[in-house]
Amino acid sequence: MARPILDPAVEAAGSPPATVPNGWTVRRTRRRARQTAGWLFAAPALAAYTIFVLWPMGLTVQYSLYQWNGIGASTWVGLDNYRRVFTDPELFDTILHAFELILYFCVVPVVLGLAIANTIRRIATTRLALVARTVIFIPQVIPLVAAGITWSWLLASDGLVNQVLSAVGLGGVTRAWLGDFGTALPAVGVIGAWVLLGLCTLLLLAGMSKIDPALYEAARIDSAGPLREFFSITVPSVRQEIGVCVTVTVIAALASFDIIYISTQGGPGNSTMVPGLEIYRQAFFNREVGVASALAVVLMVLVLACVLPIQRLTRETS
Amino acid sequence: MIVGRREAWTGRLFLVALMAVTIIPFVSLFVTALHPSGSYPLGLQWPDDPQWGNFAEAFRVSNMSALLESSALIVAGVVPVALLLGTMAGFAIGHLRIAGRRALFLLFVFGLTLPYEGIVTPLYYQIRDLGLLNTRWAIILPLIGLFMPFAVFWMRAHFINVPDEISEAAEMDGASVWQQFWRIHVPLAMPAISSLAILMFLWSWNQFLLAIVLVDDPAKRTMAGALGAFQGQWGTNIPLLCAGSLLILAPTLLVFLVFQRRFVAALLQGSVKG
Numbered sequence: 001m002a003r004p005i006l007d008p009a010v011e012a013a014g015s016p017p018a019t020v021p022n023g024w025t026v027r028r029t030r031r032r033a034r035q036t037a038g039w040l041f042a043a044p045a046l047a048a049y050t051i052f053v054l055w056p057m058g059l060t061v062q063y064s065l066y067q068w069n070g071i072g073a074s075t076w077v078g079l080d081n082y083r084r085v086f087t088d089p090e091l092f093d094t095i096l097h098a099f100e101l102i103l104y105f106c107v108v109p110v111v112l113g114l115a116i117a118n119t120i121r122r123i124a125t126t127r128l129a130l131v132a133r134t135v136i137f138i139p140q141v142i143p144l145v146a147a148g149i150t151w152s153w154l155l156a157s158d159g160l161v162n163q164v165l166s167a168v169g170l171g172g173v174t175r176a177w178l179g180d181f182g183t184a185l186p187a188v189g190v191i192g193a194w195v196l197l198g199l200c201t202l203l204l205l206a207g208m209s210k211i212d213p214a215l216y217e218a219a220r221i222d223s224a225g226p227l228r229e230f231f232s233i234t235v236p237s238v239r240q241e242i243g244v245c246v247t248v249t250v251i252a253a254l255a256s257f258d259i260i261y262i263s264t265q266g267g268p269g270n271s272t273m274v275p276g277l278e279i280y281r282q283a284f285f286n287r288e289v290g291v292a293s294a295l296a297v298v299l300m301v302l303v304l305a306c307v308l309p310i311q312r313l314t315r316e317t318s
Numbered sequence: 319m320i321v322g323r324r325e326a327w328t329g330r331l332f333l334v335a336l337m338a339v340t341i342i343p344f345v346s347l348f349v350t351a352l353h354p355s356g357s358y359p360l361g362l363q364w365p366d367d368p369q370w371g372n373f374a375e376a377f378r379v380s381n382m383s384a385l386l387e388s389s390a391l392i393v394a395g396v397v398p399v400a401l402l403l404g405t406m407a408g409f410a411i412g413h414l415r416i417a418g419r420r421a422l423f424l425l426f427v428f429g430l431t432l433p434y435e436g437i438v439t440p441l442y443y444q445i446r447d448l449g450l451l452n453t454r455w456a457i458i459l460p461l462i463g464l465f466m467p468f469a470v471f472w473m474r475a476h477f478i479n480v481p482d483e484i485s486e487a488a489e490m491d492g493a494s495v496w497q498q499f500w501r502i503h504v505p506l507a508m509p510a511i512s513s514l515a516i517l518m519f520l521w522s523w524n525q526f527l528l529a530i531v532l533v534d535d536p537a538k539r540t541m542a543g544a545l546g547a548f549q550g551q552w553g554t555n556i557p558l559l560c561a562g563s564l565l566i567l568a569p570t571l572l573v574f575l576v577f578q579r580r581f582v583a584a585l586l587q588g589s590v591k592g
Contacts, residue, residue, distance in 0.1 A: 030489060037495035038416035045407035045466050046422070052441070052463025053429055059440035070443070116332050123329040134578050135337045138344075141574040141581070143524040143542035146567040149549055150343045153350065153556065160346045160362050198340060206586055255433030258526045258542070262549060276435040276527075283439040284531065292439050300436040307431050 057300070063293035070289050081294035090270060091295060094278045095302070097185060098254045101274065104189025105196060105253035110245050112193075113200030118234055121208045136198035144195065148262030151191040152178060155263075178264050184272045191259050196252060200245045207241030208234060243314025250306050254299065275299045344564075351376075351561035358556065369557070376561035380548050381537055386569065388454065389523055389541045395458035396522045397515055400465040405511060407466070408473025409503060413480055414495070423474065429467030434527050445532055456532035457540060461525065465518055476510035477503070513584035516577060523570060541566055 064081050068074035085091045123129055139147060154160045155177040162174040177187040211233065219229050235242070257276035260266060266273035266281070275295055283292035345362070352368040353359040355375065376382075407426075411419045445456045480503065488498045504511070522540065529543025536547035545566045552559050574581050 034414050034495060035416055038410040038414035041406040041410035041414065041495075041499070042416065042422060045403040045426075045470055048403055048463040049426065049429065049466040050463075052444075052460045053432065053437065053466070054425075056437035056440035056444060057432070059444075060437055063440065116336060119325075119332045120329040123326050123333070128330060128333055132333045132337050133582060134575070136340050137578075137582055138340060138571065138574070141520065141570050142567040143526065143545060143570065145524075145526050145542045145545045145549075146563050149545070149559065149563045150347050153560065154343055154346055158358060158360055160342070163360055163362060194339070194343070198336075201336070202582070203586060251431060251433070255435060257435060261526075261530075262546065276433065279435045279439065280527075280531070283442070289439060296436045296439065299433055303431050303433055 060293045060296050060300075063289050064297050066290050068289045069287040070283070071287075074290075077290065081290045082298070084291055085294050085298055090273075091278065091291070093270060094273045094275045094295070095298070097272065098256070098274050098299075098302075100185060101189055101192065101253040101256060102250055104186065105192040105256070106246055106249035108189075108193040109196040109200040109249055110242065112197060113204050113245065114235070114238075114242075116201050117204040117208055118230055121205065121234075124205060124209055133202060136201060138198070139195045140199050144258035145262050147191060147195050148259045151194070151259075152263045155187050155190075179268055181268055181271050184264055184268060188260055188263055188272050191263060192252065192256065195259075196249050200249065203241050203245055204238055207238035211237045240314055243310055246314075247307055247310050250310070251303055254303050254306065347560045347564055351557055351564055353557040355558050356555050372557055372561040373565060376558055376565055379552070379558070380544070380562045380565065382565055384537045385539075385541060385544045385566070388538055388544070389569075392454055392457050392461075392540055393519055393522045395454065396461045396465070397518045400462045400469055400518055401511060401515055403462070404466060404469025404514065405473050405504065405507065406499070407470045408475075409477050409499060411470065412474040412477030413482075413485070413503065423470070426467045426470040429464075430471065432464075432467075434464065438527060438531050441528070442531055451532060452534050452538065454533070454538055457522075457525065457528050460528060460532075461522055465521070469514060469518070472514050473507070473510060476507050480506065513580060513587065516581055516584050519573070520570065520581075541569065 065076065065078060066074040067077045067081070085095075120129060120132075156162075157174070157176040157179075161177065165171065165174050175183065177183050215233050215237075216229060219233060224232065255276055256274050257280070260272055260274055260277055261280075264272045266277050276299070279292045279296050279299070282288045282295065342362075349362055349364060350359055351372055352370070353365045353372075354367075354369055355372055359365065410416050411423050416422075441460050442451075445451055445460070450456045450459070484502060484506075485498055488502055493501065524542045525540045526542040526546060529539040530546055533539050533543065536544040539547070545563065548562050548566070549559060552562065
């Protein structure tokens with residue numbers, strides 16, 4: 001990063017070349033002072049991050065190799081806890097559930113978001129659209145816990161969802177959606193989709209507003225249909241925004257906790273248990289700190305393994 | 319650009335439908351909150367005799383004033399410190415270009431994907447050993463650390479675009495790095511800092527996991543954590559639960575509506591950068 005620019009003061013004074021070495025020394029001392037100061041500036045943030053994030057992360061890995069009830073002595077068990085995570089259906093199912101949630105937390109909001117953003121792209125600057133921008137953002141702002149409570153009520157047996165279904169003649173399918181083994185996980189997924197749809201729509205809309213209108217005009221001249229337009233112009237142009245949406249929503253799915261804690265507590269049975277909630281249960285109720293930590297490590301690795309390829313795919317080719 | 323009339327109308331229709339889907343859950347919550355306490359109303363049905371008193375009742379039983387105070391204290395403990403540390407580190411990495419900045423930056427970015435559940439167990443024992451369980455510090459201190467990846471990421475993105483000449487001119491006038499930071503760079507970074515402040519306010523206020531794990535007393539938790547306890551206690555009294563939920567989400571909604579432009583911009587930028 002060495003940039004051989006003469007000291008402006010020296011230049012301005014019109015000094016002869018003889019003083020230049022002197023100017024260089026001054027610069028070098030200054031640069032060294034900046035380096036030291038720079039690390040002093042970064043140190044507090046690094047300290048906070050190390051103490052409350054990196055250090056516990058290391059501890060999680062360490063705990064995962066022991067059997068420990070959180071109080072007494074701990075016993076080294078090697079990779080036994082990991083073996084349990086992958087063989088005990090009670091634990092492994094949580095991971096499968098997390099992946100199933102990706103369908104609702106990620107695929108539904110992104111696909112629907114694309115469709116909606118594409119439909120409202122042309123009226124994105126009208127007053128109605130500005131009001132809508134505020135309104136559809138509300139689920140992002142309220143606590144997830146509140147979203148969980150609201151939807152628990154909507155999906156209850158007396159709730160609005162069943163009321164609407166009965167009104168349109170589908171009274172036969174009504175049930176307590178969150179209490180039914182077959183529908184609890186999709187019902188939880190619907191809550192997540194509701195929370196994330198607005199964010200995805202707005203992100204994609206922001207991306208679409210940057211597309212050069214000339215591209216669409218050219219497509220019209222070539223008599224491309226709206227579908228062709230959508231797949232050949234719109235989707236490729238917002239590839240980066242799609243990447244962001246997918247990243248954010250996949251993390252939200254894999255690491256979900258608040259919504260499920262509030263709406264189902266993992267039930268009925270184990271049907272909506274996810275890794276986050278299982279870690280909490282194992283560590284603080286079953287007092288199986290080792291198992292909880294092994295699952296935590298698996299979760300952290302899974303998130304990275306999902307997010308890194310998405311980042312590569314969407315960044316590289318843009 | 320000529321917009322086909324039919325397209326414009328489909329667009330409007332979609333927008334209105336999307337808004338309806340967003341708002342109707344809250345309408346249902348509100349209408350239910352007006353039914354007699356302890357009754358089992360239907361999903362969306364205007365009560366014969368609206369019980370506005372339910373809100374006062376929920377305010378009392380949820381100990382709302384204590385909750386507001388607690389959340390405000392937590393936000394006041396987290397946000398200024400996290401802003402300062404994040405801005406300083408972002409300045410060092412983005413503007414001072416310290417040696418080893420790439421590795422340091424990667425180390426911070428690595429934390430962006432971390433699910434909090436991954437470290438909550440050791441955090442519990444760490445906070446216990448510090449003797450801070452059941453105090454607000456148990457939420458404040460870890461949150462400062464957990465906000466660092468995003469804060470550094472965000473502020474670096476700002477400082478990397480600040481031209482070097484600004485600092486060089488100040489150096490000529492004999493200003494130390496510390497003085498340059500406070501007198502020149504912080505004032506210039508105010509838009510980035512205030513967006514970051516809004517995001518961190520929201521994330522602290524809505525923090526749930528740390529609150530329920532590290533603090534037993536709902537009155538010392540964040541708003542979201544307290545709402546969890548409120549549900550546990552009043553979960554069977556649906557009108558009261560609805561009234562309480564509305565009260566607890568009202569402050570975030572209020573702050574959002576006041577700062578909505580900044581909020582939407584910050585959240586959109588935040589996710590793009592994240």
